[in-house]
Amino acid sequence: MKRKIITTSDGSKTIQIEDWNEQYHSIHGAIQEANHVFIKHGLLFYLQACYPEPVSGSRPISILEIGFGTGLNAFLTFLKAEELQESVNYVGVEAYPVKPEEIQQLNYVELISEKFKAEFEKMHNISWEEKHNVSKGFTLEKQEKFFKDIIDQDKYDIIYFDAFGARVQPELWTEDIFAIMYKALKEKGVLVTYSAKGSVRRAMQAVGFVVERLPGPPGKREMLRARKMRS
Numbered sequence: 001m002k003r004k005i006i007t008t009s010d011g012s013k014t015i016q017i018e019d020w021n022e023q024y025h026s027i028h029g030a031i032q033e034a035n036h037v038f039i040k041h042g043l044l045f046y047l048q049a050c051y052p053e054p055v056s057g058s059r060p061i062s063i064l065e066i067g068f069g070t071g072l073n074a075f076l077t078f079l080k081a082e083e084l085q086e087s088v089n090y091v092g093v094e095a096y097p098v099k100p101e102e103i104q105q106l107n108y109v110e111l112i113s114e115k116f117k118a119e120f121e122k123m124h125n126i127s128w129e130e131k132h133n134v135s136k137g138f139t140l141e142k143q144e145k146f147f148k149d150i151i152d153q154d155k156y157d158i159i160y161f162d163a164f165g166a167r168v169q170p171e172l173w174t175e176d177i178f179a180i181m182y183k184a185l186k187e188k189g190v191l192v193t194y195s196a197k198g199s200v201r202r203a204m205q206a207v208g209f210v211v212e213r214l215p216g217p218p219g220k221r222e223m224l225r226a227r228k229m230r231s
Contacts, residue, residue, distance in 0.1 A: 001017050001018070001019040001020070002017070002018045002019060003015055003016065003017055003018065003102070004016050004018060005102065005105045005106070006023070006027070008023075008025065008026060008027050008028065008029050008030045009027065009028045009029045009032075009218065009219075010028075010029030010030065010031055010032045010218075011107075011111060012025075012029065012030040012031040012072075012106075012107060012108060012111055013030065013105065013106050013107050013108075014026075014027075014030045014070065014106075015069075015070065015098065015102055017164075020164070020168045022164055022165060022167070022168050024069045024070055024098075025070070025072065026194070026217060026218070026219055026220070027219070028217070028218040028219025028220075029217070029218050029219070030072060030108075031072070031076075031108065031111060031112065032217055032218050033194060033217040033218070033219075033220075034072050034073050034076050035076060036216075036217035036218075036223075037160075037192055037193070037194045037216075037217055037223055038073050038076070038077070038160045038162070038192060039076050039077065039080055041192050041214055041223065041225055042158050042160060042190060042192035042225075043061075043063070043077060043080060043158060044080070045190060045192075045225070046061070046157060046158050046189075046190045047061075047084070047086070049188075049190075050157075050188060059087070060087040060088065060089050061081075061086060061087065061088050061089070061157050061158065062088075062089045062091075062155060062156045062157050062158075062186075063077060063088060063089070063090045063091070063156060063157065063158045063159070063160065064091050064092075064093065064150075064152070064155075064156040064158070064159045064160070064184060065090070065091070065092040065093065065159075065160040065162060066093055066147055066159060066160065066161045066162055066163050066181075067093070067094060067160075067161075067162040067163045067164070068092030068093060068094035068097075068142055069094060069098060069162065070098055070102075070103065070106055070108070071092075071098075071103070071108075071120065071123050071124055072106075072108055073160050073162060074090055074092055074123055074140065075108060075109075075112070075116075075119075075120050075123065076112070077090060078090075078116070078119060078123075078134060078135070078138050079112065079113060079116060081137060081138055082116075082135065082137070082138070085137070086137065087137040087138070088137065088138050088139070089131075089139045089141075090138065090139065090140045090141070091140075091141045091142075091143060091156075092140065092141070092142050092143070093143045093145060093147060093150060094142065094143070094144060095144065095145060095146050095147070097128070097142075097144060100124065103124050108120065119134050119135060122134055123140055126140065126142070128142045128143065128144050129141075129142075129143060129144070147163065147172060147177055147180070148176070148177065148180065150180050150184060152183070152184040153183050153184065154183075154184075154185070154186050154187070155184055155185075155186065156184050156185050156186060156189060157185075157186055157189050157190070158189065158190050158191075158192070159181055159184065159185060159189070159190070159191040159192070160192060160193075161181065161191055161192065161193035161195075162193070162194070165195065166195065166197055166199070166200060173195065173197070173199070173200050173203060174203055175203045175206050175207055177203075178203050178204050178206075178207045178209065178226075179207040181207075182207045182208050182209060182228055185228040186228070187228055187229070187230065188227065188228065188229065189227070189228045190225065190226070190227055191204075191209065191225070191226040191227075191228075192223070192224070192225050192226075193223065193224050194216070194217065194220065194223050195223070195224060196213060196216060196220065196221070196222035196223050196224055200224065201213070201224055204224070204226045208228070208230070209226035209227065209228065210226065210227045210228075210229050211224055211225070211226045211227075212224070212225050212226075
């Protein structure tokens with residue numbers, strides 16, 4: 001399928017799949033969306049809800065990203081973890097890795113932090129299927145596989161569910177997939193996604209998640225956050 005690099009409303013770039021009219025990130029702002037959905041309502045919410053008192057660095061946080069894609073969510077998580085002095089074990093699952101020449105056209109480092117350019121590049125240059133140290137407190141493992149093939153159980157504190165939308169890939173937003181996500185999360189774990197479709201919310205609830213609607217990022221009225229409140 002034909003792909004091209006486009007500029008979103010906040011000046012950050014993303015990849016568009018023209019045949020689907022679908023983007024890796026919101027056309028209303030790639031960086032804004034990632035910060036709002038995954039950092040604010042995912043990582044920071046989890047820390048506040050589960051660890052209201054600071055105990056920096058004493059608990060590695062395990063994060064699973066569904067759709068590693070451009071690496072934007074991983075990069076923003078790395079930066080926030082560095083700022084807060086948190087330790088993070090990050091796993092990104094991607095069935096179709098983005099090409100190096102596409103990564104080179106993205107401008108996240110320029111817009112977010114030139115200081116950590118080497119770490120962003122390392123995230124994309126490290127080998128797949130192995131855990132690597134991006135920094136002293138941040139590990140990254142990229143796994144090339146389909147989401148349905150995830151078999152982890154009670155492993156992750158947070159899941160960033162950033163698959164392509166249900167309009168173009170409805171099979172990724174089913175009860176079967178969310179049952180896999182539920183099993184992969186630890187008790188009290190959090191799943192966040194940009195989607196707010198009623199069918200997605202009901203699929204999450206059907207497998208046991210407690211789901212809430214939240215204000216969405218620019219260009220979207222709502223988003224969803226789901227929690228695993230029992231084993």
